[in-house]
Amino acid sequence: EIVMTQSPATLSVSPGERATLSCRASQSVSSNLAWYQQKSGQAPRLLIYGASTRATGIPARFSGSGSETEFTLTVSSLQSEDFAVYYCQQYNNWPLTFGGGTKVEIK
């Protein structure tokens, strides 16, 4: 099983600032990596797939990068609606696995 490790667990950021979230895979997942955003009490929403491709309707301030075992989600200028929990997920191998999440909170 591929273990996905996200860091930090919590990120405190002021509105308008840049947020950088990390996701590490225990073995290579190529570019088969997705990012999701989950707001409190809501279902997750797909942000990024293929490590760097934004899903339909996702603002350009969200960007993904990386390959193999190291991945990054960057939010260039945090808006109030971006404060949420973010998960990465690998789909290179079965079982599909998620990271433990990074909570982005208001500083």
Add this chain to the structure above:
Amino acid sequence: EVQLLESGGGLVQPGGSLRLSCAASGFTLMSWVRQAPGKGLEWVSSISAGGGSGGGTYYPDSVKGRFTISRDNSKSTLYLQMNSLRAEDTAVYYCAGRTGARYWYFDLWGRGTLVTVSS
């Protein structure tokens, strides 16, 4: 607007069974993902377009042999039959779909249905 709508959750005793349903159309690959209270996301099962007889089904070890995923394409419905339920199966269960034919990430998620396993 394309939507996914789960139903069938509720309170069940340990060792009991429950069947979840998800109304969905237009998705090639479909999955169930759960989230225990206050915890992260955990993949539960997936099924490809061919359904239980012609397509592939996939499970993690934690539910293999206890849960069965299936789909009725004529009814545009996804199912999850859950048997031998345990307290650790308590979670919100999300139906998630992928419109493409490859790659198991999730384009769209339902709102979820809560399953509570308790005596």
